[in-house]
Amino acid sequence: MSPKYEMVIGLEVHAQLSTNTKLFCGCSTKFGADVNTNVCPVCLGMPGALPVLNRDAVTMAVQAGVALNCDIQHESVFARKNYFYPDLPKGYQISQFELPVCLGGSLDIEVDGAVKRIGITRIHMEEDAGKLLHQGAMGIADSTYSLVDLNRACTPLIEIVSEPDLRSAAEARAYVETLRQILRTIGVNDGNLEEGSLRVDINISLRHVGATQFGTRCEVKNVNSFRSIDRAIASEFIRQQEVLESGGRIVQQTRNYHDDTQTTTPLRDKEDAHDYRYFPEPDLLPLLLTDERIQSIRAAMPELPHAICRRYQQGLGLTRADADILIEEIGMRRFFEACLACAQDISPKEISKWVIGDLNALLKPKGGFGPSLSLSPEYFVKLIRLISSGALSGKMAKEMLPQLIETDQDPDVLMANLGGGQISDESTLLEIVRKVISENLDVVEKVKSGKTASANFLMGQVMKQSQGKAKPDLVMSLILAEINT
Amino acid sequence: MKDLFISAIELGKRLKNRSLTCRQIVDATYQRIDAVDHQVKAFISLMTESAYIQADAVDRLLDAGQELGPLAGVPIAIKDNICTKGYRTTCSSKMLENFVAPYDATVMTKLHQNHLISIGKTNLDEFAMGSSTENSAFFTTRNPWDLERVPGGSSGGSSAAVVCGEAFLSLGSDTGGSIRQPAAFCGIVGIKPSYGRISRYGLVAFASSLDQIGPFTRTVEDAAHILNVICGPDPMDSTSAELPPVDFSTALGKDIKGLRIGVPKEMMGDKIADDVRQAIEQALDVYRSLGAIVEFVDFDMFDYAVSTYYIIAPAEASANLARFDGVRYGYRSESATNLREMYTRSRGEGFGPEVQRRILLGTYVLSSGYYDAYYLRAQKVRTLIKNGFADFFSRYDVMMTPTSPSVAFKVGDHSSDPMAMYLADIATIPANMAGLPGMSIPCGFSRDGLPVGLQILGKAYDELTVLKAGDAYQRVTNFHLKQPSMNQVAS
Numbered sequence: 001m002s003p004k005y006e007m008v009i010g011l012e013v014h015a016q017l018s019t020n021t022k023l024f025c026g027c028s029t030k031f032g033a034d035v036n037t038n039v040c041p042v043c044l045g046m047p048g049a050l051p052v053l054n055r056d057a058v059t060m061a062v063q064a065g066v067a068l069n070c071d072i073q074h075e076s077v078f079a080r081k082n083y084f085y086p087d088l089p090k091g092y093q094i095s096q097f098e099l100p101v102c103l104g105g106s107l108d109i110e111v112d113g114a115v116k117r118i119g120i121t122r123i124h125m126e127e128d129a130g131k132l133l134h135q136g137a138m139g140i141a142d143s144t145y146s147l148v149d150l151n152r153a154c155t156p157l158i159e160i161v162s163e164p165d166l167r168s169a170a171e172a173r174a175y176v177e178t179l180r181q182i183l184r185t186i187g188v189n190d191g192n193l194e195e196g197s198l199r200v201d202i203n204i205s206l207r208h209v210g211a212t213q214f215g216t217r218c219e220v221k222n223v224n225s226f227r228s229i230d231r232a233i234a235s236e237f238i239r240q241q242e243v244l245e246s247g248g249r250i251v252q253q254t255r256n257y258h259d260d261t262q263t264t265t266p267l268r269d270k271e272d273a274h275d276y277r278y279f280p281e282p283d284l285l286p287l288l289l290t291d292e293r294i295q296s297i298r299a300a301m302p303e304l305p306h307a308i309c310r311r312y313q314q315g316l317g318l319t320r321a322d323a324d325i326l327i328e329e330i331g332m333r334r335f336f337e338a339c340l341a342c343a344q345d346i347s348p349k350e351i352s353k354w355v356i357g358d359l360n361a362l363l364k365p366k367g368g369f370g371p372s373l374s375l376s377p378e379y380f381v382k383l384i385r386l387i388s389s390g391a392l393s394g395k396m397a398k399e400m401l402p403q404l405i406e407t408d409q410d411p412d413v414l415m416a417n418l419g420g421g422q423i424s425d426e427s428t429l430l431e432i433v434r435k436v437i438s439e440n441l442d443v444v445e446k447v448k449s450g451k452t453a454s455a456n457f458l459m460g461q462v463m464k465q466s467q468g469k470a471k472p473d474l475v476m477s478l479i480l481a482e483i484n485t
Numbered sequence: 486m487k488d489l490f491i492s493a494i495e496l497g498k499r500l501k502n503r504s505l506t507c508r509q510i511v512d513a514t515y516q517r518i519d520a521v522d523h524q525v526k527a528f529i530s531l532m533t534e535s536a537y538i539q540a541d542a543v544d545r546l547l548d549a550g551q552e553l554g555p556l557a558g559v560p561i562a563i564k565d566n567i568c569t570k571g572y573r574t575t576c577s578s579k580m581l582e583n584f585v586a587p588y589d590a591t592v593m594t595k596l597h598q599n600h601l602i603s604i605g606k607t608n609l610d611e612f613a614m615g616s617s618t619e620n621s622a623f624f625t626t627r628n629p630w631d632l633e634r635v636p637g638g639s640s641g642g643s644s645a646a647v648v649c650g651e652a653f654l655s656l657g658s659d660t661g662g663s664i665r666q667p668a669a670f671c672g673i674v675g676i677k678p679s680y681g682r683i684s685r686y687g688l689v690a691f692a693s694s695l696d697q698i699g700p701f702t703r704t705v706e707d708a709a710h711i712l713n714v715i716c717g718p719d720p721m722d723s724t725s726a727e728l729p730p731v732d733f734s735t736a737l738g739k740d741i742k743g744l745r746i747g748v749p750k751e752m753m754g755d756k757i758a759d760d761v762r763q764a765i766e767q768a769l770d771v772y773r774s775l776g777a778i779v780e781f782v783d784f785d786m787f788d789y790a791v792s793t794y795y796i797i798a799p800a801e802a803s804a805n806l807a808r809f810d811g812v813r814y815g816y817r818s819e820s821a822t823n824l825r826e827m828y829t830r831s832r833g834e835g836f837g838p839e840v841q842r843r844i845l846l847g848t849y850v851l852s853s854g855y856y857d858a859y860y861l862r863a864q865k866v867r868t869l870i871k872n873g874f875a876d877f878f879s880r881y882d883v884m885m886t887p888t889s890p891s892v893a894f895k896v897g898d899h900s901s902d903p904m905a906m907y908l909a910d911i912a913t914i915p916a917n918m919a920g921l922p923g924m925s926i927p928c929g930f931s932r933d934g935l936p937v938g939l940q941i942l943g944k945a946y947d948e949l950t951v952l953k954a955g956d957a958y959q960r961v962t963n964f965h966l967k968q969p970s971m972n973q974v975a976s
């Protein structure tokens with residue numbers, strides 16, 4: 001039986017911009033500071049304090065708009081959104097309303113190999129609120145008391161609103177994943193759903209398959225992981241379907257998703273919605289963006305994920321899987337790119353193999369490719385170069401790598417400290433090979449009689465006598481040559 | 486020290502030639518406050534400790550031969566809606582009765598950099614909403630010319646302090662006339678510069694698109710010099726104007742032959758008290774005698790300006806005052822048992838009736854369904870007013886009107902009738918709506934011996950012409966030298 005209802009989904013994604021300072025003051029946006037330490041008269045909403053717009057935040061909002069093919073507005077306007085809540089210091093949130101910075105874009109998503117274009121309605125800038133810490137309860141109503149932390153107040157956000165173009169949980173998820181990847185790759189957002197630097201509100205309605213009219217929608221909030229995007233949509237679909245099947249009507253409302261029970265409960269009906277009494281913020285001038293400014297932001301746009309993916313596969317010969325890993329792991333990709341820049345003589349594939357493989361495995365428990373990594377790409381490339389030149393065996397390189405990461409010393413020096421590199425000098429090796437052959441004539445006979453696998457035993461003996469430094473492929477050819485002469 | 490009533494510039498000269506020390510000046514100022522402020526009630530709080538520290542620093546610098554600006558060492562009073570680090574900033578509201586700002590307003594920093602001595606914080610109508618200081622949550626300031634009368638408002642404490650020798654200069658703020666009207670009522674000079682001339686950072690906002698800080702002085706000359714200190718762009722205020730620095734003292738001592746003065750007929754009609762109109766007519770005669778051209782013109786923006794003002798100002802105020810919620814600072818009701826009660830009771834008990842009235846007005850005009858009819862339409866009318874002035878100033882250099890339709894009224898006369906109080910600002914409001922510079926100078930007295938103010942408006946950022954016109958008048962008249970009787974007893 002084919003499904004009776006189709007879901008129509010539009011998403012509102014709040015992304016915290018990765019600026020160093022807040023949207024309207026000079027306070028740090030660093031996560032995890034002591035409560036109420038990243039604050040000043042402006043973000044505390046002190047009497048007489050005034051907002052001053054952060055230029056970097058504007059640049060990042062425009063970058064997001066460019067990445068999402070939006071029409072960047074030459075004039076946009078901040079407004080006051082008025083409501084009372086203890087985490088909102090001024091009693092209003094400064095947010096763009098009628099005239100946002102970006103309008104009309106699109107995002108291509110891929111589900112099961114098929115590409116679909118999702119419309120972007122708008123992107124607007126706004127400030128975040130602070131955080132409440134409730135004592136003895138989950139909400140303010142039942143708490144014995146609540147404390148206010150305003151470190152997050154006034155941090156810059158963009159809200160990206162999609163058209164109602166999504167038709168399944170898989171599409172919604174792909175949209176958020178693709179969007180997240182773009183925002184992270186261009187460096188405007190860290191993509192952390194759990195910490196709340198990326199927040200997703202889901203607008204969902206149902207209609208009969210084939211219908212052209214939209215049904216009444218509900219907005220689902222508190223969805224803070226990819227898994228809960230799927231689950232929240234599934235549960236809301238079932239709920240609305242049950243209402244419709246039993247002859248009921250959907251009430252337009254905002255609903256809260258609970259991950260523990262995988263259900264949504266009503267937060268407020270449309271009738272209870274705030275009248276936010278928006279009006280243009282008189283403390284800020286309209287945000288004017290000249291053609292020159294927009295052009296210079298366009299010109300300096302970081303490379304987008306799909307362009308990187310194409311370049312890695314077609315230009316560098318990487319596999320799709322490796323390209324995807326490098327795009328997802330931004331620190332790793334930066335290191336990889338830095339290596340490429342100083343390794344014209346080495347194949348990118350070889351570098352990616354080492355970066356994604358051994359280096360990544362070793363760094364994982366130590367904070368990955370983050371800022372704490374002191375390993376310089378030059379030395380890492382030199383290590384790979386020593387392998388390709390035969391001066392170092394792969395095995396030796398793997399042994400040296402932890403030390404290289406630890407000390408960031410010249411691999412030449414490290415190699416000397418370890419008693420020299422790989423022996424690839426033919427005459428030196430030949431001496432050892434002849435010695436081993438003379439000590440194992442019975443094995444030689446076996447090889448001669450066709451049991452070529454026995455040559456590996458001889459090889460092992462050579463490696464043993466050379467303390468593992470002998471160049472394996474050279475040793476093998478020497479052994480075979482000696483036996484066959 | 487005897488001469489508490491000389492100009493700030495003259496005081497500065499006497500300080501520089503060391504016939505006076507700054508400590509003596511500050512001593513004399515506080516003695517005068519001790520002597521008369523129980524009657525005048527201009528001050529909410531004094532900044533004695535920092536004033537003496539600043540005064541001693543000035544004396545040390547002058548003794549060491551350092552060159553200081555013309556107003557260094559001059560005592561200045563500060564309206565209590567301008568933030569002063571370490572001292573209370575109450576806005577004359579129970580809401581902020583014990584609020585101490587953790588930072589200085591930009592104007593305070595500029596005053597201190599120029600070695601002026603801030604001596605105390607002056608009374609105002611609560612959150613600058615009013616025209617008499619009767620809306621202060623603490624007390625009503627009295628007019629030194631007649632203690633039964635109001636000093637005007639909202640900056641009434643700042644104007645009264647300068648008149649009665651409690652300060653040589655003061656700062657006020659002007660949203661719809663709150664500097665010019667009290668200057669007129671108290672017979673001194675008050676100027677509201679163009680919007681954007683002076684940083685609003687640290688001025689507790691009433692209506693952000695209209696508010697402007699400005700000085701009260703005894704002479705136009707003093708006004709020019711204090712503007713030199715406090716004007717200028719500020720990176721902390723996005724609405725401050727990025728303009729090259731102006732030396733306002735270049736407006737002084739200039740010939741005004743040929744100055745084109747336009748006088749709106751509407752502001753010389755029956756809305757205006759007779760003795761006020763007569764004083765203005767005499768002032769216009771003085772201007773004619775100085776070679777200026779005076780013409781009466783039709784200019785019908787005044788009524789529109791008042792109506793739109795009472796939409797836009799409350800709308801902005803309703804949002805600006807939302808931060809006073811009892812959460813982080815200021816008054817919090819003791820009786821609240823939940824969040825909603827904390828808001829409603831703290832604000833219900835912390836704000837006075839006029840503030841609550843304007844918050845309600847503002848909330849109403851911004852509400853869904855009313856926004857277009859009120860707020861949006863008011864903004865369109867505001868544009869018309871700006872255009873009207875632009876047209877006017879294409880033909881005239883300055884506009885002159887009475888600053889207020891009447892002289893200072895008696896305490897209690899208007900307080901039961903908010904509409905009458907609102908209409909008292911009819912002459913001053915248009916300048917705020919259009920962002921223009923406006924100054925009130927004393928130009929005569931009523932039959933009761935109360936000062937009359939002449940308002941001079943100029944085109945945007947053309948304070949120079951306004952000052953030039955005012956200074957020329959003061960060089961040939963002596964209304965600004967007249968003192969109320971309480972001063973004669975003192976000297």
Ligand SMILES: [Zn+2]
Pocket residue numbers: 022025026027038039040041042043044154
């Ligand atoms: Zn801050």
